[in-house]
Amino acid sequence: MATSFKITIDAPCTQQWAGMQEHKDGRFCTSCQKSVVDFTQFSDFELKNWLAKDQGKSCGRFRPAQLNRVIDSKSNFSMAGFKPGLVAASLIALLSFPKPTQAIKVKSYPVSQGDYSNKSVKSLVHERAETALVTIKGTVIDKGENTPIIGASIKVNGLPTGVVTDNEGKFEIVLDRNKFKKSVVLDLSYIGYQSQYVKINLFKKDKIVIRLKAGNYILGGLGIIKQPTMFEKISKFLNG
Template identity: 40%
Template sequence: MSSNFKIQISNPCHEKWGEMIDNNTGKFCNSCQKSVVDFTDFSDRDLHSWFTENQGKSCGRFKPEQLDRLIHVKSSFAISRFKPCLIAASLFAFLSFPKLGKGEVIKPSTVQTAKTITNFDKKNQDEALSDSLRFIKGKVTDKDKSALPGVTIRILGEKYGYSTDANGEFSLTYIIQKENDFKELDIRYIGFENKNVKFKSTEVYLNIILNEDTTAFMGDVVIVRTPFWKRIYSKMRNQLRDINPFYKK
């Protein structure tokens, strides 16, 4: 496959993403009996790799900005990057580098000092920690009150994440700095809009409803490749433009 191509949706699908059955690559649509791959989180490199390995017909779900534009992935290694003058200068510098002579290895002297033991009042620390710990439980559903399993939940400012169980429920602990402190949950689920929910440290249960992401497009995927002659023409035009002293960027 050409390194340059465009992705288009030939036959848009209007089925509801949230009502499809989960599978390894995304969802399975009972209406058209096809597996729908979720490409919304794919980078250009991921898209290029996928469609290079899977050149047959497929059905996918994309963000609008992924469609009808050039998907181009530059190679991580290009011999043209290495200019002849740079190679010659590097070789000359290597040959002119002085040789290392034998040197005597001097071991650093070590000085042993007496260990100092710091005593902490562990009881006071445990009490302070227990006073700052809080628990929050909740349930995540869609607008039809159906439970959403596997939803990723994270408290903003913390690096650890949690997931809802098969019933869409979650339970997590967190630390507060002061009473009536506010925290914020970052909630993400494929096929639904991301949502942030603020709550007080005095709250113990949250009912969260996610809305389906309607900005994504689904349907049969068509790969539009750039013809070879057009790629050659574009490269020659760009090279001539670069050496043109009258060209203004």
């Protein structure tokens, strides 16, 4: 296959992905009796490798951003298995979003003069430091399939840093209660899903479960448009 190419779907399928039977590499469409491969988490490099073997004969599920654009597949970064288990993207997100504890400064508190032992002083400071922090724990799942989302980005409005969900879709954020008195707004995002803002009450201890809705996907038989190489462009120009 050419280094650069485009993927098109001229006649999108009207069947619902959620209503299809689970099948190897995706789902099985009983309407057209074909396997539908889930390409939504494929990298450009993986798309090229798959389509080179398949010769564009597959039916697929794509993100709109994957279609009708020139795909240059020189990169060999892999995103296979991103849902439910993409470790690579989690690592990238971790590098992009430092741990929030780096932005938190625990204030020191003055201790009244008196006959305190070292142990008592340390206990008092530790207790006050603990009460100055608040921890938010929760889980991010797919709204339609109720499966954990791994590597989802979670940022707190007002802070430049954030965290990502682990391999169970769980996250934990530690904040300075002096900066966030009653509530915070979480900004959640994940590739292939609609971004979402969630307001969290810091005084409630309820279990936090956030459901992200998948973005708009396109299903159907795909076509491959080969992009001419530089040599082919020059040859065509010279030969008129």
